[in-house]
Amino acid sequence: MSRLEADLIVRNAADLCTMAGTGADAAARLGRLRGGAVACREGRVVWTGPDAELEANVEPLAGAARIDATGCTVTPGxxxxxxxxxxxxxxxxxxxxxxxxxxxxxxxxxxxxxxxxxxxxxxxxxxxxxxxxxxxxxxxxxxxxxxxxxxxxxxxxxxxxxxxxxxxxxxxxxxxxxxxxxxxxxxxxxxxxxxxxxxxxxxxxxxxxxxxxxxxxxxxxxxxxxxxxxxxxxxxxxxxxxxxxxxxxxxxxxxxxxxxxxxxxxxxxxxxxxxxxxxxxxxxxxxxxxxxxxxxxxxxxxxxxxxxxxxxxxxxxxxxxxxxxxxxxxxxxxxxxxxxxxxxxxxxxxxxxxxxxxxxxxxxxxxLLIDDRVGSLAPGMQADLVVHACESHEHLAYHLAVSHVRTVVKKGKVVLEAPVERCRAG
Ligand SMILES: [Zn+2]
Incomplete structure (x- = not known):
């Protein structure tokens, strides 16, 4: 099987929440992956899965952007x-x-x-x-x-x-x-x-x-x-x-x-x-x-x-x-x-x-009737995602009123990188 080409790759997220799961309870809907990766091309997600399976499935294009999400939580925008x-x-x-x-x-x-x-x-x-x-x-x-x-x-x-x-x-x-x-x-x-x-x-x-x-x-x-x-x-x-x-x-x-x-x-x-x-x-x-x-x-x-x-x-x-x-x-x-x-x-x-x-x-x-495009990370969805500097998504609500945002990606482009000191916020 040929690999999917990608121009943006996010690797090794401690907690990847795709929101692409199904089921009644939140745990299932979150589509949570420990050690997850996301690959995107031309502003759309092409693949999500365990980091260990990335190389078998995805071929980075020359000059592809790479984001190391080690120790971080990754969510949709x-x-x-x-x-x-x-x-x-x-x-x-x-x-x-x-x-x-x-x-x-x-x-x-x-x-x-x-x-x-x-x-x-x-x-x-x-x-x-x-x-x-x-x-x-x-x-x-x-x-x-x-x-x-x-x-x-x-x-x-x-x-x-x-x-x-x-x-x-x-x-x-x-x-x-x-x-x-x-x-x-x-x-x-x-x-x-x-x-x-x-x-x-x-x-x-x-x-x-x-x-x-x-x-x-x-x-x-x-x-x-x-x-x-x-x-x-x-x-x-x-x-x-x-x-x-x-x-x-x-x-x-x-x-x-x-x-x-x-x-x-x-x-x-x-x-x-x-x-x-x-x-x-x-x-x-x-x-x-x-x-x-x-x-x-x-x-x-x-x-x-x-x-x-x-x-x-x-x-x-x-x-x-x-x-x-x-x-x-x-x-x-x-x-x-x-x-x-x-x-x-x-x-x-x-x-x-x-x-x-x-x-x-x-x-x-x-x-907003736009869940066919944004709000989750799955093949075909817009490549809008956030890398949060915390090891699990629970910190986002628990660390009250504090942003953990490290990197924001909109339509496959990095649009915000927070100062490094914030990356210890978790
Ligand atoms: Zn109002």
Whole structure:
């Protein structure tokens, strides 16, 4: 049998987690190999297996890149499947007020909250939004993220939502992280429509959603269905229109109350329902029956000091596809730290370190409907992988909020090499 040609080879990983296994429990799904190797060619994986079998199966091309992963863990590139990475302004002042005891209402009265970010984002140019997002993406990459979702939702007008999504569209050519765009015009009722919310829903249905669809700027449409945000009927109108125009639904659901958002996700055949802190048994059953992915966002539960955490354990045990993400945003989860999300998912959502890692790779990729391309390491998959300087993948959640990233590979190219001192982090 002829050997497979490779232009990138990763050898001798202490713990290779391919995420390409099958079965109900995490150990099987992880596809774990002690002493594993990965071979890639032209940006795709061509072979994975025990290091001892590499030479019999793979022929390195002249000049092939070689990565020695001795003592290290190798995983697929992480997939951050829920972020608001594009925005202007910050809310550090609001955070300080909150820490000093101010209530949400007091902060809102001072012009804080999501409206502050909407104001700053509307004032910013598209170029400024791009520039502001770049360092955030660099910090995400430093945690091993190679693919991320990016939502609009701070423009809340035709022009400003389009501006945000055009910024999302430009970012992949400027840095290594690949982005999946989501329209989130149903994030909040903008201030100028405070007295006429029906008119804003009309604007979404008649103009924002169709304009974004026409420009091909978003794969998904999301809605924040919650008290103080959008009702189930409003969410249905906006997401239903988006669905007609080819954008699949995702929802911010059951974050503060169970008021029908997950049932709407099930009804619409949404790709994912995210947050789920207040998920009921009936809601869980509805998601399971409809095959909707469940996405955990424990960083915001922590940041808002708003327990309960979402029932990750019950979701996993019920057989749902579980994703895990940072929810990076300036108000309720100001952190690009994937490692923190992994740790919190274990400490508070009830996942094991293996399950949390699966949820931040293959599970997240499936929540974004891109698991045919990223989120696992198997022949034909994109060569997105991370070498972590620790001997087993459990360290990624256990060593809380600390990145072990040594090398990041995107589409077969090394895009980040961390300073050597970090390589002792394990
Ligand atoms: Zn969000």
């Amino acid at each position: 992480l997939v951050d499947c829920h972020t608001h990475v594009v925005f202007a302004g910050d809310r550090a002042d609001e955070f300080a007020l909150r820490c000093a005891g101010a209530t949400y209402l007091e902060i809102a009265r001072r012009g804080g909250g999501i409206r502050a970010t909407v104001r700053a984002t509307r004032e910013a140019s598209e170029d400024t939004l791009v520039e502001l997002a770049l360092p955030r993406l660099a910090r995400m990459l430093a945690h091993g993220v190679t693919t991320a979702e990016a939502k609009s939702g701070y423009g809340l007008s035709v022009a400003d939502e389009l501006k945000m999504l055009r910024a999302v569209g430009r970012l992949p050519s400027l840095q290594p992280i690949e982005l999946v765009a989501t329209l989130l015009c149903a994030h909040a009722i903008p201030p100028e429509y405070a007295e006429s919310r029906e008119a804003y829903v009309e604007l979404c249905v008649r103009e924002i959603v169709p304009e974004v669809a026409r420009a091909g700027l978003a794969r998904f449409c999301d809605a924040f269905v919650e008290k103080g945000a959008f009702t189930v009927d409003e969410g249905r109108a906006i997401l239903g229109r988006a669905k007609e125009l080819g954008m699949k639904a995702r929802l911010h659901a059951d974050q503060m109350s169970a008021m029908g958002a997950v049932e709407l996700a099930a009804e619409l055949g949404a790709a994912s329902a995210d947050h789920l802190e207040y998920l009921t048994d009936a809601g869980l059953a509805a998601l399971a029956a409809a095959g909707v992915s469940a996405v955990l966002l424990p960083v915001s539960t922590l940041f808002l000091k708003q327990e309960p955490y979402a029932p990750g354990r019950r979701l996993w045990d019920a057989g749902l596809n579980v994703g895990l993400a940072t929810n990076l945003n300036p108000g309720s989860a100001t952190s690009e730290n994937a490692s923190l999300a992994l740790g919190l998912a274990c400490l508070f959502n009830g996942l094991t370190p293996s399950e949390a890692l699966f949820a931040f790779t293959k599970g997240a990729a499936r929540a």
